[in-house]
Amino acid sequence: MKLYIKFMVSLRCKMIVKEELLKLGLKYVALDLGVVEVLQDIRPEQQAQLKSNLMKSGLELLDDKRSILIDKIKNVIIEMIHYSDELPKVNYSDYISEKLGYDYTYLSNIFSEVKGMTIQNFIILHKIEKVKELLLYNELNLTEISYKLHYSSVAHLSNQFKKVTGLSPSFYKRLREKRMSNLEHL
Known part of the structure; x- marks a missing residue:
């Protein structure tokens, strides 16, 4: 099961998420910026507790599909600019579209609508x-x-x-x- 976490943009954030998962006895397979893949299904009370604990650290567990997609777009951009040794040689629009598996126009429209600014x-x-x-x-x-x-x-x-x-x-x-x-x- 994948969980999407807003504002998870640094190594410190990853450490916080890791600690919170351990506190709840949740095992994860992958932990990347903005996304965690846990091995088992999460019970509603565990999810509520995780959401509450993450909020205390300024992180937010996402459950709305649009918010999740916006967060994925932001994480691809942040990772591309701040954590890659070299920016991609292709257009950013092609890169983002390829990484997320959606048409760039669709991504761009949703991003602009929700964030009030363009991806560019x-x-x-x-x-x-x-x-x-x-x-x-x-x-x-x-x-x-x-x-x-x-x-x-x-x-x-x-x-x-x-x-x-x-x-x-x-x-x-x-x-x-x-x-x-x-x-x-x-």
Whole structure:
């Protein structure tokens, strides 16, 4: 039986889910971002207890099919951008459609209807978060970051970054460095 869990987007979240399953005596086969496959059927009282326990940690057990599909879309995007060494070479729409086994137009319409933003905008927001992270670590320059995240150019990355954050990437980096420097002098 598969369980879908909203907001399960990190290793810490996976650990919380693992602990809660163990508390209830539930054995699982697979535990991935947003989804857990348990060996046995869950009794209604176990499901209610799991739902309650997960809520205390900011996680939500999903039972609505649309919510489950939205969460799957979000998890594919988060995994693709934040946890893959390299972004896919194909269009994101083809990648998401292939991963989930649904027509992209269908996925896109449901996502926009429920979330109030397009899948593309969701991808852009996560790519910009990844850019911030890479700028913070200071291991790659802007050209390398734009290449890694499949931007057509540094200018395209910079324009998108500024549109989302209101800052240029270089100003953001200087701001972070200044903040870190100020913290060191405390």
